[in-house]
Amino acid sequence: MLSKIALKLFLILFLSSQVLASNLIDLPPPKLKGEMSLEEALSLRRSIRSYSKEALSLEELSQLLWAGSGITEPRRGFRTAPSAGALYPIDIYLFVSRVSGLKEGIYKYLPKEHKLEVVRLEPVLRRVYEAALWQSSIFESAVVFALVAFYDRITWKYGQRGVMYAHIECGHIAQNVLLQATALKLGAVPIGAFREEEIAKIMNLPSGSEVIYLIPVGKLRH
Numbered sequence: 001m002l003s004k005i006a007l008k009l010f011l012i013l014f015l016s017s018q019v020l021a022s023n024l025i026d027l028p029p030p031k032l033k034g035e036m037s038l039e040e041a042l043s044l045r046r047s048i049r050s051y052s053k054e055a056l057s058l059e060e061l062s063q064l065l066w067a068g069s070g071i072t073e074p075r076r077g078f079r080t081a082p083s084a085g086a087l088y089p090i091d092i093y094l095f096v097s098r099v100s101g102l103k104e105g106i107y108k109y110l111p112k113e114h115k116l117e118v119v120r121l122e123p124v125l126r127r128v129y130e131a132a133l134w135q136s137s138i139f140e141s142a143v144v145f146a147l148v149a150f151y152d153r154i155t156w157k158y159g160q161r162g163v164m165y166a167h168i169e170c171g172h173i174a175q176n177v178l179l180q181a182t183a184l185k186l187g188a189v190p191i192g193a194f195r196e197e198e199i200a201k202i203m204n205l206p207s208g209s210e211v212i213y214l215i216p217v218g219k220l221r222h
C-alpha cells in the first residue's frame with residue numbers, strides 16, 4: 001500500500017517536472033567576440049523600420065537577449081546593463097513571429113538560466129501591431145522585444161525615484177539590444193508610441209507592471 005502511494009507520488013512529481021521543463025527553451029550560448037567593433041556599431045546604428053521576411057536564427061535571438069540583460073558576472077548576478085541597486089526591475093518579453101526553432105507566441109527571457117520561458121503559444125502580432133498604432137515596423141518584424149518594468153522590485157528601496165530608475169535602466173537595455181542588432185547586421189527600432197494597457201492585456205501582465213518600450217527586429221532587406 002505504502003509503496004503504491006510512493007510510486008504515485010513519484011509519478012506525479014516526475015510528470016510535473018517534465019511539464020515545467022518543457023516550458024523552458026535552451027538558448028545557444030552568447031558569443032563574447034563579434035565581427036564589428038563597438039565604435040563601428042555606434043557609428044552605424046540607425047532606426048530601421050522595414051525588414052525582409054526571412055526568419056531570425058535562434059543564435060541571433062540569443063545574442064540580442066544576452067546583450068540586453070545577459071548575466072556577465074554569475075557570482076553576483078550582474079548583467080550587461082547597469083541596474084540601480086542591482087535590483088533588475090526590467091524583464092524582456094518577446095512576441096515571436098519568425099525565429100527558427102520557435103513557435104509563434106509570447107516568451108519571457110530568463111537571464112540567470114539564459115533560457116526562454118513559454119508564456120503563450122499563439123499568433124499575437126496582429127494585436128500588437130494594432131496596439132502600436134499600426135506601425136509597419138511591428139508588422140514586418142521577425143520578433144518584437146517588449147521591455148516590461150516591475151516597479152515593486154525597486155520602489156521598496158528607492159520610493160518614487162525607483163520608477164525613474166526603472167525607466168533609465170530600460171534605456172540602457174534598449175541601447176544594448178539596438179547596438180547588438182547593428183553588430184549582427186539586423187534592423188531594429190525603439191518604439192515608444194503604443195497603447196500600454198492594450199499590450200499589457202495581450203501579455204496578461206499583473207498590475208504594478210508596465211510595458212515601457214517595444215523593439216521590433218528583423219533581417220535587413222537586400
Ligand SMILES: Cc1cc2nc3c(=O)[nH]c(=O)nc-3n(C[C@H](O)[C@H](O)[C@H](O)COP(=O)(O)O)c2cc1C
Binds near residue numbers: 045135
Ligand atoms: C523614446 C523613443 C521613442 C520612440 N518611438 C518611436 C516610435 O514609436 N516609432 C518609430 O518609428 N520610432 C520611434 N523612435 C525612434 C526615433 O524616431 C529615432 O530614434 C529618431 O528618428 C532618430 O533616428 P535614429 O534612431 O536612426 O538615430 C523612438 C525613439 C525614442 C528614443
